[in-house]
Amino acid sequence: MARPSRAVISRAPTLDDVARAAGLSSMTVSRALNTPDQVRSETVKKVLAAVKATGYIPNALAGGLASRRSKLIAVLVPHLNDPLFADTLQAMGETLSQRGYQMLLCSAGYTPQTETELVSTLMSRRPDGIMLTGIHHANDLKKIIFNASVPVVETWDITPTPIDMLVGFSHEKAGLATAEYLLGKGYRRPGLLWTTERTAAQRKNGLYEGLARHGITDAPYVESQLPARFADGRAGAAQLLETTELDVIICGSDILAQGAISELQARGLRVPQDVAVMGFGDLDFAAANVPAITTVALDRYAIGARAATLLANRIEGRSDGEQIIDIGFHLTERESA
Amino acid sequence: MARPSRAVISRAPTLDDVARAAGLSSMTVSRALNTPDQVRSETVKKVLAAVKATGYIPNALAGGLASRRSKLIAVLVPHLNDPLFADTLQAMGETLSQRGYQMLLCSAGYTPQTETELVSTLMSRRPDGIMLTGIHHANDLKKIIFNASVPVVETWDITPTPIDMLVGFSHEKAGLATAEYLLGKGYRRPGLLWTTERTAAQRKNGLYEGLARHGITDAPYVESQLPARFADGRAGAAQLLETTELDVIICGSDILAQGAISELQARGLRVPQDVAVMGFGDLDFAAANVPAITTVALDRYAIGARAATLLANRIEGRSDGEQIIDIGFHLTERESA
DNA sequence: TTGTACGCGTTATCAA
DNA sequence: TTGATAACGCGTACAA
Numbered sequence: 290m291a292r293p294s295r296a297v298i299s300r301a302p303t304l305d306d307v308a309r310a311a312g313l314s315s316m317t318v319s320r321a322l323n324t325p326d327q328v329r330s331e332t333v334k335k336v337l338a339a340v341k342a343t344g345y346i347p348n349a350l351a352g353g354l355a356s357r358r359s360k361l362i363a364v365l366v367p368h369l370n371d372p373l374f375a376d377t378l379q380a381m382g383e384t385l386s387q388r389g390y391q392m393l394l395c396s397a398g399y400t401p402q403t404e405t406e407l408v409s410t411l412m413s414r415r416p417d418g419i420m421l422t423g424i425h426h427a428n429d430l431k432k433i434i435f436n437a438s439v440p441v442v443e444t445w446d447i448t449p450t451p452i453d454m455l456v457g458f459s460h461e462k463a464g465l466a467t468a469e470y471l472l473g474k475g476y477r478r479p480g481l482l483w484t485t486e487r488t489a490a491q492r493k494n495g496l497y498e499g500l501a502r503h504g505i506t507d508a509p510y511v512e513s514q515l516p517a518r519f520a521d522g523r524a525g526a527a528q529l530l531e532t533t534e535l536d537v538i539i540c541g542s543d544i545l546a547q548g549a550i551s552e553l554q555a556r557g558l559r560v561p562q563d564v565a566v567m568g569f570g571d572l573d574f575a576a577a578n579v580p581a582i583t584t585v586a587l588d589r590y591a592i593g594a595r596a597a598t599l600l601a602n603r604i605e606g607r608s609d610g611e612q613i614i615d616i617g618f619h620l621t622e623r624e625s626a
Numbered sequence: 627m628a629r630p631s632r633a634v635i636s637r638a639p640t641l642d643d644v645a646r647a648a649g650l651s652s653m654t655v656s657r658a659l660n661t662p663d664q665v666r667s668e669t670v671k672k673v674l675a676a677v678k679a680t681g682y683i684p685n686a687l688a689g690g691l692a693s694r695r696s697k698l699i700a701v702l703v704p705h706l707n708d709p710l711f712a713d714t715l716q717a718m719g720e721t722l723s724q725r726g727y728q729m730l731l732c733s734a735g736y737t738p739q740t741e742t743e744l745v746s747t748l749m750s751r752r753p754d755g756i757m758l759t760g761i762h763h764a765n766d767l768k769k770i771i772f773n774a775s776v777p778v779v780e781t782w783d784i785t786p787t788p789i790d791m792l793v794g795f796s797h798e799k800a801g802l803a804t805a806e807y808l809l810g811k812g813y814r815r816p817g818l819l820w821t822t823e824r825t826a827a828q829r830k831n832g833l834y835e836g837l838a839r840h841g842i843t844d845a846p847y848v849e850s851q852l853p854a855r856f857a858d859g860r861a862g863a864a865q866l867l868e869t870t871e872l873d874v875i876i877c878g879s880d881i882l883a884q885g886a887i888s889e890l891q892a893r894g895l896r897v898p899q900d901v902a903v904m905g906f907g908d909l910d911f912a913a914a915n916v917p918a919i920t921t922v923a924l925d926r927y928a929i930g931a932r933a934a935t936l937l938a939n940r941i942e943g944r945s946d947g948e949q950i951i952d953i954g955f956h957l958t959e960r961e962s963a
Numbered sequence: 964t965t966g967t968a969c970g971c972g973t974t975a976t977c978a979a
Numbered sequence: 980t981t982g983a984t985a986a987c988g989c990g991t992a993c994a995a
Contacts, residue, residue: 304972314981350971354974355972356975518911577885579891688990
């Protein structure tokens, strides 16, 4: 509330203000804050005192402009309310924060088109790195990234030819493993309850291939919206039950599985005795559900943490080791299938 | 792959490059891109062609430095995997994106301490606005924000004395309404399954007050971790059942309610006939659950959208109308209580 | 409608 | 170890 004395225009203190207060040059203050090793420790102390006295807050806009390093990471996820990606995002945020980076976050939807538009906008922030979800991106996106030569991590899927770095796993193999597991359990009349998404589609391909190997080619299929919700699981299961007699409902996500189980139970059917249910993702509730959901477990948190680490290392010039990380998956047998 | 001809160092094209290509001054190019109304339409066309030819991408670091408007909004949520905040966050992202802002996102945990540290770091980005979750913040945080005189929206709670703007609802009233509803339904032996969080604590206060008015002062209470998960709901319900005979379990969130219902059913108890369960939040699954969860419904999406709108309007100098928005809540009777 | 001059706050570079 | 100077790329303010 105090009016500034004299004709001093109120503005945020700058490096120069700190320098003046400390009786040093602004360059020395800059060094004292960023690379204290290069400055006499007494001088550092003086600087820190002046920073406190002036209430100085660095201007990362100016710093980024001058240094050409923004310390910003652009992160694109399909949807912020898709529980599949939430842990990954949380892990990214934690890891990046520890490494001194900040997250510029966008929900890109489930289409490469909007993703490309968003990235081209985000590039104006001159991010030091980019995190993408999935490996299916528009060519324009790749061009933009290539021209800017920004490090990129793709996540949640795997390919021998990523744009740059990658942390994920094979959805085809996960689908195949699911098919083999269920067939090994003796299920022969599966129905699919799936989402319309690229990685989910690849799981479906693997699944179909596995089923086809055992001559099952006519499994009924119901599609649900994105992000998948509990109610979609119920509705989808209901729809599948109408078509033909099933012994297992294979779901594109645990959420759908939870809903499907609920629908079956509401109809007086026992899971898995009457109809089994298979999930995907091993979300928080899967193990505690009644019955516990048999699912494909992923270390979703690790995807985020490792992707962030990969990116930070690359940015800082220490790209040790593999740049394509297969975190794998684990078919976790529980009660529902 | 083409090596740049002559001694031209490869670098991102700037406004000057575009200007040269278009035979105009850089200032005209800047105007053509930012305020095309002020430029002859033919000139604008020339500029756009030159932008395309050069592959120019604006540098928001430089732009923000010069204009003192970063078009960045710092958003702080407790946790990125807390489904309670996910829709709000998604809505914020969408609205801000439409208005030309980008989200600098941080998960701040559930304590004012870490929140303050994060904000002080984020301030170096010179955000045009800040979104906070809840109304309980450290004094240092308020000081930082006040000194920087940045617009702020607090969300998810209400108080007559916000830092600045606010979009939320009264948790005390929600708690009180819950108590009155359940007492009206005839329940007299409630147990609480709650989370350790500030806003949740206020709901609990309201709840206790409502219960006390009817002489109920000894309701057993079990606390669960944050963010609350399905398994915590099961475990918490199990713990409550050990203490004394209950006719209703009142939960701090729908997730806990879903878990509690599951635990009760697993024990052969009927919900609500044997023990009722009350939720909070009206999450995606609440209506479709079996039994459908009676809960306190909130327009979580609206919190995010309105908060973003409030902030964008303020930044752009058109602060019309109320700056404290009570979005209210709605006690939604379903089957579980 | 377009252009010129300058400043935004910092860091890279080189000199002392 | 510290300082002087010149970018970094853009927008504001004013002039033409």
